[in-house]
Amino acid sequence: MCQKDKENLATVYGPKQVENRLYERWRQRGYFRAGATADAGTTAGAAGGSAAGSAAGTLAGVTAGAAAAGAAADAGTTAGAAGDSRERFAIVMPPPNVTGSLHLGHAMDETEQDILTRWRRMQGRDVLWLPGTDHAGIATQAKVEEKLAQEGKSKYDLGREEFLRQVWQWKDQYHDRIARQLGTLGCSCDWGRERFTLDEGCSRAVREVFVTLYEKNLIYQGDYLVNWCPKCRTTISDIEVEHENESGFLWHIRYPVKGEPGCFAVVATTRPETMLGDTAVAVHPEDARYADLVGKTVILPLLNREIPIIADRMVDPAFGTGAVKITPAHDINDFETGLRHGLAQITVLDENARMTELAGPYAGLDRYAARERIVADLTALGLLEKIEDHQHAVGHCYRCDTVVEPRISRQWFVKMRPLAAPAIQAVKDGRLRFVPARFAKVYLNWMENVRDWCVSRQLWWGHRIPVWYCGDCGAAICRRETPAICPECGRPNLKQDPDVLDTWFSSGLWPFSTLGWPENTADLRAYYPTSVLVTGRDIIFFWVARMAFLGLEFMGEVPFRDVLIHGLILDSQGRKMSKSLGNGIDPIELIDAYGADTLRFTLMTGTTPGNDLRFQRERLEATRNFCNKIWNASRFTLMNLAAAETGAGAEAGAEAGARAGTGTGAETDADADADAGTETGASGNAGEAGTGIAAGGETGAEACAGGQLALADRWITSRFHRCALEVTASLEAYDLGAAAQRVYEFLWDELCDWYIELIKPRLYGKETPASRALAQRTLTETLRGTLSLLHPFMPFITEELWQHLPHEGETIMLTPWPAGDPALLDEKAEAAMGLVMETVKAARNLRSQFNIGPGKKADLILLTDDPGIAGDLAICQGYIAHLAAAGHITLGDSRRERPRQAATAVVSGVEIFLPLAGLVDMAAEAARLKKEAEKIKGETRALEGKLANGAFLAKAPAEVIAKEEAKLADARYRLAALEARLTMLED
C-alpha cells in the first residue's frame, strides 16, 4: 500500500471544527450545569457498578441556574435543592483579568480545573465550576489610558463618567474574547453562573464587607507612609512592590555641626535628594564615636535648616558611617523613627515624584534631576566626602515597573493582625491544605509577618469606597446604602470618597460573593466551602491569602479545602514569559496548530506539581502523535466491528461484555462449537499448568469456544483495571501529570503494541467466530474505558471517538468513571503474558541480530524445565508464534537435544533457539554468548555477595531477601544455560 492512502488525525479529524461543534453541543445540552445533571440524559448509575452516587437519574426537575446569571441573589432553585444527595464538588475559577487575552499560564490553570471537574462529574458528583472575570483595577485602567494616550487624550479630558464608560466597553470586548478562549480550551464551566468582580452582586458584597469591617474597627483611615507609583499616580500595597537589586551609590555627606566649625556629622545615603526633607540625624545610642554629638544640632546643607542629632537603636553602627539622615516623609524606617522622636515630616516629593516647594531652589525638578544637582552642589561646597558603589534593593511598581516612591498620604487600611490569626490557624490545623504542602510555609511566613493592608487606590476603575464626607459638618459616613443626607447635620451636602478599592479586595470575596453572598442562597449553602482552588504560585499572597482570611471572617469557614498550586510556564530557555521579553505564546495559536487536546495534555505532562514547566514545541508534536495513536486505535477497532458478520453481534457483545472479565460471565452468548483442540499442548504437563489457564492453540483463543475470555483478553482487562485504579489514585492525589502519563503508557504500550497485535488473527476471522466476538468485545470495552480515563484530559477527541463506538447515553462526559475493579486484576494472566512478552522480545532480538526480515518466518525452539512455565508456554505458543513471526514452535525440556545450527537467547526460565541452518557463524555466535555470559556472571557475583552477607541476611526484610534469591536463581539459570550452549558450540 502506498503511503498516501494511510490515514492520520489531520486528514480527517479537523480538530478545530470538531471541537467547536462538540463544545457547543455540550453547552447547549446543559452538561456543564451544576445541580442539574439529572435531566441531561446521563446514564450514570446505570451500568456503573462502582461509580459513586449513581442516584442522579431520577432527581430531575430542578432547573439549572441559567437565569441566575448576573445578579447573584437567588440562584435559589438550583443546587441546594433538597433531595439531591450527590456529593458536591465545587471550584470557582480564578477570574482572568479583562485586560487582554489568556496566556499559556491560564491554559494550564484552566486545564487543571477542567480535568478535576470532568473527572468528578464522571464520578457522579454534583459539580460546580463557576467561571468569571476580574475587573483588574489598575491593570485595566492602565490599558485604557494607554489606548487614550495613543489618541492623544488623557482620562481627564474625558472625565470620570465617560472614562468609565470606555473601560466598560473595553471590558465587554475582552470578556467576550476570554470566554471564547475558555470554550476553545474545552472548559466545562457553568456559564449560567458566570460572574464579574464588578457586577451588581459582587459590588454589593464588597460594600457589605467594607462596612462591616469598618464597623468592627478593622478598617481605618490614616496618614501613613505608603508605596506610591508616580506613573500610575496611585498607592499600591506592599506586595505590589517588586524589589530588584540594583547597583547604585552610597554618598557620604558632611552635615556641619552647629557652632563647631570644621566638625561634621557624616551621613551615608543612597538618595541624596531626600536630604531636603531631613529632620534629624540619627546615631546608635551606644556608638562611642558619636556619643558627644547626640543632642547637638547640625546644619542641613543647601537649605541651612537646623536639625537635631538623635540616638536610636535602629541605626546599625557598622553600616556606612554609623550616622543616618532621617527623612520621615520619604523612607519607611525614617518614618517610624520620626514617630518615636516626634520629628516633623517634610514632604519634598510630590505625586509625580517632582520636588515640592519645600525643596527650595530644587522645587519642580524631577527626583533624578534633583539628585544630580544636589550631588553637584554638595561637591562644590566640599561637603561630599566620598562616593561608594553600592548594591541595594529598589522597589518597582509591579504594573508599570516605575520606581516606587514612599509617600505620606491619607489612605484606608485593613487591620491585618486580627484577621490573619484565624487564617494561620486554619492552615496549621489542616482545614486548609496546600498541595504541594511546601507552599503552606510560604503562606504562613507571609501571614505571620503581614502588615496592614492599604486598600484605597487613586483610580477610577473599581469599587468606590463606600464613605461619604459631609461638606458642611465634616462628618465621614460609612454606609451600605448611599446616604441622601448627612446623619450628623442633616444636610445633603455629601461627597463620596473619590478613591476605589484595591482590586484584590473584591477578588478576595470571590468564593462566596459569586455564590450569592450576602444573601443566604441555595448555591451558597450547597457549594461553600468550595472543594479546591487551583492557581499559580505567584499569587499566593495577592489572592489565596486574602480569600482565606476574608472567607474565615465572613463565612466562618475556609473558602476551599485544598489549594492546588502549579508552577509557572517558562520559555524553552527557562525564562519567565513576559511581554517585555516578547517570549509569550498565545495558546490559541497552539490550539489552531495542534488541537486543544494536544495542548492540554502537553501542559499536564512533563512536570511535577508545583514545579515550573519549560515549554517546548517538540513536546506538542509528541502529544499530537499520541492523539493520532488514539485515533487510529479507535479506527482499527471500528473497522473490525464493521467487519463482523452481523454487526449486531458485535454490539450486543459489547454491551453485555462490559463486566465479563471475570472469565465466567459470558458463557451463554457465544455459540459453542466447543473443543477444537483442548489438548494441543506440546509437552505433557501443559494441561494442568499451575496458571489455571485453559489450554489453547493458535493464539490461545480456543478458550473462547466456551464463551471464556482468552488469556490475552483477561490480561488486557486486568491491565486496564490496574491502570484505572492507579489513574484514579493519582487524581485523588492531584497528581494530574502522573495520571495522564499512566493512561498514555497503557494505551500505547499495552493496548496498541501488544493487545491489538495479539488479537489480529482472531479479528480477521482466522479462528472461531466466538473467539472473534470476544476479541471484538474486549477490545471495544477496553478502548471505551480508556477513552473515559482520557476524557478529562482530552475531552474532544475522546467524545468524538466515543460517539462512533457502540455506546449508551449521549455523551462520554456523563458516563461513569472507570475507577478500576480490584476483583478483575488477574495476576496469573499477567504473569503468563509477561512470559510471552519476554520470550517474544528475545526472539525478535535474535531475528533482528541475524537480519531476518519481518516477512520471513523462522521456527523457534523453546526449552524449559519448569513445569509451570512449560504449561504457560504450551498455552501461549500461538501468541508467541504470531508476535515473533515464528513458523513452527517446538516446545520441550532440557532433555531434548539442543539444535546445533541456531542462535540462542535465554530469558527467565526459557531457552530460546532460532534454528538457522548455515546462517550462523558459530565463532561469532560463541563470542556473542560469551559476552552475554560475562554480564550475567557479574550479576551473579553481586547477588551471591549480597546473599552471603550475614548483616544483610540478618537485617533485611524477608521479602527483599526472597526477591534477591529469586534473582540469583534466575541469573544462575540463565548463566548455566548459556554455558551449556557454549560448551556445545565449542565441541
Place this chain on the structure above:
RNA sequence: GGGCGGUUAGCUCAGCCGGGAGAGCGCUUGCCUUACAAGCAAGAUGUCGGCGGUUCGAUCCCGUCACCGCCCACCA
C-alpha cells in the same frame, strides 16, 4: 540577610514508603507487516552535582559545599 526549588541519558524531565536507573524527543539498525511512517521492531547512551555521614544496602534520609533559578526582607 532569611526561605524555597533545582542539579538524573545529547535535550526536556519522571522517579511514591531507601533494595530494578526510567520516559519523551534526538541518535543507530531493519521494516511502507491489510489501524497508525505522526508508525512498527530491535538497539546504544548515565561517577543520579562534589564531599562526608546514617544503613545490611543511598538517586532517595542527614550534614556540608558548589552552581542555577525563584520568593521574602525597612540596613540608610
